Amino acid sequence: MGDAGSADDLTQLPRSEFAFPGPLRDRLIRAILDGRKVATTSLALEYEVRHESLPYSGQRSVVVDSDNQPVCVIEITDVVIVPMGEVDFAHVADEGEGHEAVSDRRKGHENYWRSKEMAASLGGVVLVLDDSTAVVLERFRVVERLRSTVN
Numbered sequence: 001m002g003d004a005g006s007a008d009d010l011t012q013l014p015r016s017e018f019a020f021p022g023p024l025r026d027r028l029i030r031a032i033l034d035g036r037k038v039a040t041t042s043l044a045l046e047y048e049v050r051h052e053s054l055p056y057s058g059q060r061s062v063v064v065d066s067d068n069q070p071v072c073v074i075e076i077t078d079v080v081i082v083p084m085g086e087v088d089f090a091h092v093a094d095e096g097e098g099h100e101a102v103s104d105r106r107k108g109h110e111n112y113w114r115s116k117e118m119a120a121s122l123g124g125v126v127l128v129l130d131d132s133t134a135v136v137l138e139r140f141r142v143v144e145r146l147r148s149t150v151n
Helices: 007-012 023-033 044-049 089-094 102-113 116-121
Strands: 039-043 060-064 070-083 134-145
Touching: 023 070, 023 134, 039 044, 039 089, 044 134, 089 102
Parallel strands: none
Antiparallel strands: 039 134, 060 070, 070 134
């Protein structure tokens, strides 16, 4: 693995939070650390509502666990924005969540995006989730492990 630098450098990197704190986040982080998860999907709307810049290839961030503790540093290797209906099985498989079909993965993501936590984080924005909904597909690699296990 590459070297992300000193501990001081880690404080300069943005944080990556996969899901909300709890069992889902812990499961996703375990999949990242064991190499099964090398991709993720988010709604383009999340970036707009939060006034955040879209991710970009080469961007590094510190992945944090449910206790907000650093687990690893990842580097984005690819970012594309596509309509939800165009997400293919290769991306689904690389998300490392064990879905056997695109429809299974979509159902799981839609349930997450419709959760109370997501509604609160988006400030009550009404979501339209259909084949034309813009999603951000990211591919990433672990460049430094900061811990070997999660909860």
